[in-house]
């Protein structure tokens with residue numbers, strides 16, 4: 001299937017979930033499981049989800065948040081959760097920071113982030129699905145959140161300028177992307193030097209081939225598109241990040257785990273290694289980033 005078709009399938013799935021949640025107030029995870037996972041055509045591929053009862057459900061959704069966190073938000077915002085972890089548990093947000101949530105869905109992580117960063121901070125959500133954006137904005141209104149903004153766009157082409165945020169979080173979305181190198185490069189671009197990544201995602205054990213990952217669940221169900229741990233670390237490093245680390249937290253399907261992904265954009269960086277390699281004459285490479293001697297367009301450094 002072409003990448004554009006996969007992305008449209010993902011969008012349609014989450015549009016339907018958001019519409020059902022908005023109309024009925026049902027828990028988003030229950031809607032997704034009922035509508036998409038356990039249909040006769042997908043039941044076999046999603047055996048761990050459909051056959052195993054609560055095996056996958058326990059690995060996704062609002063149950064991954066503490067009672068205290070759930071109590072901070074309106075019930076509707078909690079019910080909209082479709083994540084596979086709790087990125088706030090590792091992001092260690094501080095007052096005044098600017099946070100970006102990639103694939104913000106119904107907005108739970110943006111709203112919790114907004115409370116952590118307070119009056120002087122700000123939380124952005126980016127999502128490509130209109131119905132999810134509408135649900136998130138309604139939840140922000142119910143929560144009385146004022147330091148938040150939900151922008152329409154894709155995580156492969158983030159609608160924010162360079163160096164715009166201190167922290168990038170995301171919850172069970174990067175596995176859905178058909179162009180993960182673009183997502184990692186965009187995360188690097190929008191982060192300020194010294195900024196950090198705290199992401200929850202489904203990640204495969206290194207020995208699983210793409211075919212074996214596909215056997216364990218669907219692409220839209222956050223399983224088949226998962227990177228392995230080594231692919232994640234290598235991808236982050238190629239994008240320019242340092243201290244990339246992937247820690248498994250709970251099993252979502254055999255050999256597939258909810259995981260926490262961390263990385264840092266070096267404090268002295270202005271462009272990723274691939275760009276730096278391509279942009280300067282060999283004698284200039286050492287000074288390529290950070291000297292201010294190379295105008296934009298001449299050397300490629302921003």
Ligand SMILES: C[S@@+](CC[C@H](N)C(=O)[O-])C[C@H]1O[C@@H](n2cnc3c(N)ncnc32)[C@H](O)[C@@H]1O
Pocket residue numbers: 007010011014015080081082083084102103104105106107108109126127128129132153154155156170171172173176177178222
């Ligand atoms: C599994 S849900 C997770 C939502 C939210 N992070 C949460 O924890 O509840 C995936 C979300 O990512 C969005 N999404 C998927 N692929 C995307 C992409 N390439 N660009 C932007 N949004 C995307 C979907 O519209 C959906 O809202």
